[in-house]
């Protein structure tokens with residue numbers, strides 16, 4: 399595996415160049431790209447404001463001349479609310495790139511699994527040219543299915559998982575009526591895969607269990623955005639034993 403780009407300790411200062419809402423609660427924000435700043439698709443930056451900082455994965459491609467973030471606006475959230483209201487021309491401070499969640503080529507079939515806004519690193523991976531994977535996206539309502547067209551346009555098999563109880567008319571196609579773990583357990587043919595997981599901690603831990611039970615020999619890479627038990631997760635890794643090689647890969 400090639401090494402990650404080194405973390406620059408001094409913060410960068412960049413200008414906000416635009417903001418675009420892609421669903422009722424999710425927006426993309428574009429930033430100028432500091433000279434010499436490089437990253438791998440899947441990595442994040444830490445935005446500093448109001449004496450705190452929050453991690454956000456880059457949604458742009460490493461080749462783009464600008465940087466872009468995609469953010470879920472939490473009405474009670476300190477930083478996401480600040481960024482949801484920020485005006486073009488404002489300057490924000492960040493450090494990075496951070497993290498080691500990145501695509502690692504292999505001969506196995508790849509299954510990317512995201513809940514909610516956890517889909518962001520996979521968008522960057524597609525923008526950087528990664529193909530030949532299945533995308534399984536779990537959301538609580540069809541309104542949260544942003545980037546559906548993007549994945550389909552790029553020829554990625556896209557499975558939407560929406561619990562039946564919250565399904566409403568209006569979706570383009572029938573989603574799988576259950577969680578992403580239900581989908582993997584019931585629909586994915588048994589075999590050895592590379593699973594890439596991104597989203598909330600509960601999903602990541604559930605998928606680890608399903609892989610342990612049903613997909614032995616598979617490798618799992620994960621990025622946790624949020625832990626309900628601990629509030630802000632801040633880049634911690636799931637509390638499971640690591641046996642495999644690679645930065646975040648576990649052979650199950």
Ligand SMILES: Cc1cc2nc3c(=O)[nH]c(=O)nc-3n(C[C@H](O)[C@H](O)[C@H](O)COP(=O)(O)OP(=O)(O)OC[C@H]3O[C@@H](n4cnc5c(N)ncnc54)[C@H](O)[C@@H]3O)c2cc1C
Nearest residue numbers: 452453454455469470475476477478518623624629632633
């Ligand atoms: C490596 C990494 C990458 C991340 N990438 C992204 C990204 O690309 N896009 C993105 O939108 N977020 C991302 N996050 C989450 C982000 O760092 C913040 O946690 C999130 O924006 C909330 O911050 P806030 O200051 O607005 O809310 P806070 O003020 O921290 O929290 C307000 C309330 O909301 C709860 N809360 C916090 N996060 C969530 C959540 N996700 N779902 C439900 N409730 C929550 C808190 O427990 C608290 O009760 C990432 C996190 C990590 C660790």
